Amino acid sequence: MKLTNALGVTAAIAATALALTGCAQSSTSPASTGDAATKTVRVFISGDTNIQNLWEKDLGPAFEKANPGYKVQVTIDLHGEHDAQTLAKLTSSVEQKKSPDFDLVDAGFVPKASTANLLTPVDSTKISAISSVSADVVKAGGTGGIPYRGSSVLLAYDSKSIPTPPKTLDDLLAWIKANPGKFTYNSPKSGGSGSSFVATVLDKYVPADARQKMTTSYAKDLESNWDQGFAELKGLNQYVYQKGVYPNGNQQTLDLLSKGQITMAPVWSDQFTTGVTNGSIPSTIKSVQISNPSFTGGAAYLGIPANTPNMDAAVKLANFVLQPEQQAMIVKDISGYPAIPLNQLPADLQTKFASADPNNLRLPYFDQVGKDLNNQWDQKVPGQ
Amino acid sequence: MALPPIVLIALFIGFPILLALGFSLGFTGGLNHTISVIGQNVHEAQGASPTFGAYGDLFVDRRFLGDLGVTVIVTLVSTTAVVVLATGIGLYLKFRGGVLGKILSGLAVVPLFIPVVIASWAILGFYSADGFLRSVFALAGLEFPVWSFSMVTVIIGSVWTSLPFATLLVTSGLQAVPQAMIDAARDAGASFWRVVTSVVVPMAGVPIIIATTFTAIGILGSFTVPYFTGPNSPNMLGVDMSNYFSAFNQPQQAVVMAFVVFIIASGIAAVYVWANFRSAKESGAV
Numbered sequence: 001m002k003l004t005n006a007l008g009v010t011a012a013i014a015a016t017a018l019a020l021t022g023c024a025q026s027s028t029s030p031a032s033t034g035d036a037a038t039k040t041v042r043v044f045i046s047g048d049t050n051i052q053n054l055w056e057k058d059l060g061p062a063f064e065k066a067n068p069g070y071k072v073q074v075t076i077d078l079h080g081e082h083d084a085q086t087l088a089k090l091t092s093s094v095e096q097k098k099s100p101d102f103d104l105v106d107a108g109f110v111p112k113a114s115t116a117n118l119l120t121p122v123d124s125t126k127i128s129a130i131s132s133v134s135a136d137v138v139k140a141g142g143t144g145g146i147p148y149r150g151s152s153v154l155l156a157y158d159s160k161s162i163p164t165p166p167k168t169l170d171d172l173l174a175w176i177k178a179n180p181g182k183f184t185y186n187s188p189k190s191g192g193s194g195s196s197f198v199a200t201v202l203d204k205y206v207p208a209d210a211r212q213k214m215t216t217s218y219a220k221d222l223e224s225n226w227d228q229g230f231a232e233l234k235g236l237n238q239y240v241y242q243k244g245v246y247p248n249g250n251q252q253t254l255d256l257l258s259k260g261q262i263t264m265a266p267v268w269s270d271q272f273t274t275g276v277t278n279g280s281i282p283s284t285i286k287s288v289q290i291s292n293p294s295f296t297g298g299a300a301y302l303g304i305p306a307n308t309p310n311m312d313a314a315v316k317l318a319n320f321v322l323q324p325e326q327q328a329m330i331v332k333d334i335s336g337y338p339a340i341p342l343n344q345l346p347a348d349l350q351t352k353f354a355s356a357d358p359n360n361l362r363l364p365y366f367d368q369v370g371k372d373l374n375n376q377w378d379q380k381v382p383g384q
Numbered sequence: 385m386a387l388p389p390i391v392l393i394a395l396f397i398g399f400p401i402l403l404a405l406g407f408s409l410g411f412t413g414g415l416n417h418t419i420s421v422i423g424q425n426v427h428e429a430q431g432a433s434p435t436f437g438a439y440g441d442l443f444v445d446r447r448f449l450g451d452l453g454v455t456v457i458v459t460l461v462s463t464t465a466v467v468v469l470a471t472g473i474g475l476y477l478k479f480r481g482g483v484l485g486k487i488l489s490g491l492a493v494v495p496l497f498i499p500v501v502i503a504s505w506a507i508l509g510f511y512s513a514d515g516f517l518r519s520v521f522a523l524a525g526l527e528f529p530v531w532s533f534s535m536v537t538v539i540i541g542s543v544w545t546s547l548p549f550a551t552l553l554v555t556s557g558l559q560a561v562p563q564a565m566i567d568a569a570r571d572a573g574a575s576f577w578r579v580v581t582s583v584v585v586p587m588a589g590v591p592i593i594i595a596t597t598f599t600a601i602g603i604l605g606s607f608t609v610p611y612f613t614g615p616n617s618p619n620m621l622g623v624d625m626s627n628y629f630s631a632f633n634q635p636q637q638a639v640v641m642a643f644v645v646f647i648i649a650s651g652i653a654a655v656y657v658w659a660n661f662r663s664a665k666e667s668g669a670v
Contacts, residue, residue: 084630091418112633116421187616189631242513245533246616261513368424371633378627379447382616 040071041313046080046107047300050274050334055106058329063320070313075102083109090305094118100305103314110301111142111367119144120304126315129322133339137299139216140363145301146318149330150337151270152297152361153196154287156254158263165264168292169200173232175264176239182263184241184256187382189374191250192364196296197266198377199365202229203293218368223376230380237384246382258282266295273335297361299339337361408639409434423635438636442644450618452644455604458535458620462542463600469543470550470595474558474588475580489555496548504612507541508532533615541609546602550595557591558584590663597656601649621645 043060045051052074060072077086087109093100094117113119121143124131130138130146137147155172157165166172176183188195203211205228213219237244241262247253250271256262258281267287275281289295302321304314320326324345327338331349337358342350365373403415410429412420420426427437442448473492477485495503510516511531521528531537561584569579585592607622614620621641628638 087422088418091422095418112422116418189627242530242533244615247533248611259514368633371424371631374627375632375634378617378632379445383618 039069039310039313040073041104041310041317042073042075042102043317044075044077044086044102044105044107046077046083046086046105046109048079048271049076050270051106052076052078054330054333058333059321059326062326062329063317066320067316070316072317077107080108083107087113090118091116094306097307099307099309103304103308103310104317105303105305106148106300107303110145110303111140113303114142114144115367118303118306120306120308120311122146122304122315122318127318127322129319129340132341132344133299134360136212136216136363137339137361140366141299141301144303144306146303146322147299147339148302148318148321149327149334149339150297150299150358150361151268151335152289152337152358153193153266153295154269154272155290155295156257156265156267156272156281156285156287158257158260158284159286160284161263165286165288167288167290169204169290170292172290173201173236176236179263180239181241181243183239183265184246184253184262185266186249186253187246187374188370188377190248191253193250193253193266193268193271194246195370195373196364198233198373199370200290200293200295200362201233202226202373203362204232205229214365214369215363216366218366220369220372223369223372226373226376230376233377233381234384237381244382254281257285269297269337270335294362296364297337297358298364299361300336404639404642407636408438408643410437410636419635422633424633426634426636438640441637442640447617448624448641451621451624454535454618455620455622455645456648458539458542458610459600459603462539462546462603463596465539465543466546466550466599467554467592467596469547470554471558471585471592473551474555475584477555478558478561478584479576489551492551493548495544500545500608501612503544504541504609507537507544507609508613511537511540532613535614537613538610538620541613542603542606545606545609546599549602550599553591553595553598554588557588557595560591561587590659590666593659594656597652597659600652604649604652605645 041063043055045055055072055074060074063072064070077083086105086107090100090105090113110119119142120126122130122145127146133147137150138145141147155165166175185197186194188198202225206214206222206225210219210222210225214222240246241256247256250268253265254267254271254275257265257267258275269287272281272287276283276285302318304311304318308314322340324340327340328345328349330336331338331345331352337353338345342353342358364370407416407419410427411434412426412428420428425441427435427441429435470492473485473488477489509532512518513530513532515532518528518530531540565583565587566579569583574582605622606620607626610620611623611626614623621644625638625641625645628634628641
């Protein structure tokens with residue numbers, strides 16, 4: 001009787017273990033041990049299809065071509081829906097000193113993972129191109145973040161009804177009040193374009209030295225500088241779409257804009273350009289950068305898990321991606337901003353950034369400061 | 385031989401609940417270590433005495449109290465609407481039947497086969513500023529209010545998604561009431577309403593209560609419908625939990641909210657247990 005009991009328990013546990021592995025996201029298993037494994041880089045992307053294409057069609061094949069014998073495997077988590085699980089998986093793998101199933105990761109949580117010491121620290125001795133990237137950009141990514149591409153937020157507007165768009169933030173705020181119901185931004189917690197608008201309005205009242213600290217560290221006491229800005233945002237409630245509707249996510253804002261329900265909104269540069277190219281955004285909608293202050297923009301970071309077995313290959317690939325030819329692919333394919341100085345790129349691509357300086361983006365707040373911003377906006381602005 | 389199921393429940397339900405309870409009270413060691421390193425605003429217990437810091441954070445927060453109120457109100461209103469609709473459809477099927485009754489009960493089940501995300505988008509679009517309803521009213525020169533991104537669409541969406549299951553339960557409960565009882569009551573001169581309120585509904589009481597509790601618990605913890613169709617603030621706790629967990633990076637406060645919802649749901653579940661017990665007693669199993 002005892003034996004049957006024990007058997008039953010074992011079977012049940014085995015069955016659930018199997019079921020659980022079934023539930024887990026399908027992951028690429030290490031090809032094999034030995035020589036072959038160390039030459040395979042498993043890239044994990046948490047992002048949209050444009051980033052997937054960038055890696056699968058361009059960066060990956062180019063790397064394999066330039067380095068015979070090496071292989072790049074790309075896994076995608078569309079829109080980063082499983083970011084929490086991926087981060088948890090990374091954490092547990094580092095704690096248990098096991099391979100995390102990926103060797104290079106491009107995800108929004110890279111700075112956060114870096115803070116929790118889950119990534120291999122990098123510096124210019126490991127990734128040589130890092131020395132040419134702006135120091136603040138590198139610092140914002142933490143010790144393990146490798147900035148490799150960037151994008152910024154722009155102001156999109158319907159050129160049919162708005163021949164001359166606002167040029168400065170003050171102009172924009174005045175325009176919003178003069179045209180009630182025609183502007184909105186997505187809640188900062190739900191997407192970067194809305195949080196950039198919020199940060200930009202807050203920055204109007206934040207002293208420059210305080211802001212500098214808030215972009216590179218978790219300076220919680222400096223958040224008191226936001227009070228005036230939040231009051232200003234609260235004052236906008238009655239003038240935004242449907243007297244205070246803030247959609248969820250960058251895409252929902254773009255939808256409202258494309259359908260003509262609003263005529264102006266902050267949008268991501270790359271998402272906007274891609275939308276115009278594939279026709280989901282009408283061509284009458286244009287974009288422009290405002291000034292004084294400008295909308296924020298920032299880098300996307302690569303991270304190398306602290307305990308990846310394929311460390312050397314991952315470092316090699318990260319170095320490769322930061323070379324001028326690969327940076328040019330990022331500019332051409334996803335309308336991204338290069339991480340390395342513009343003057344290292346081919347001349348024809350340099351002209352593409354005539355109106356914006358991709359190396360001098362106004363950085364977003366530090367990861368944890370940004371979370372507090374989400375929280376405080378939620379408390380102080382909508383429905384107040 | 386009850387051991388394997390008990391092990392399973394203890395391992396996959398009981399243990400995580402205990403772990404979460406410990407985390408909400410500030411015990412950040414062991415398996416809670418990683419999440420407390422990543423999270424912000426985490427309150428840590430001093431030694432063995434728990435801290436109620438995270439609970440305190442929330443219960444002085446006007447936003448949380450407002451959202452708690454909204455969650456309870458949406459649950460009450462939607463559940464009432466669902467039960468009334470389901471009972472109405474069930475009664476129509478029982479007393480009139482016919483093609484219309486079949487169509488009604490069939491239509492009520494349709495939402496079961498439409499994913500909630502799709503349904504939420506459709507509902508949002510239907511009531512939006514450029515939606516179908518407003519367009520039709522505009523043709524007649526009338527101005528219909530914009531309901532998208534408001535609690536009205538959340539309630540409509542909640543009713544929409546909960547109705548099928550409630551209808552199935554309530555309809556089958558009502559169908560099980562013996563026709564002889566109804567005929568006997570009618571023979572004794574009872575009016576239609578008298579038959580409904582004194583014979584049919586009481587006899588189908590247990591399934592109706594079970595349908596009510598399932599619906600209420602489902603709506604209480606709903607996320608998709610309020611997330612897509614609701615306003616930024618106030619909104620339901622399901623959305624808040626997700627916000628606190630990821631957007632605000634305050635996992636401890638998110639867990640506290642989960643416990644608040646858990647306590648309310650336990651109250652509803654108690655009614656469910658009572659109803660089940662009563663029905664078991666009626667059938668002589670206890």
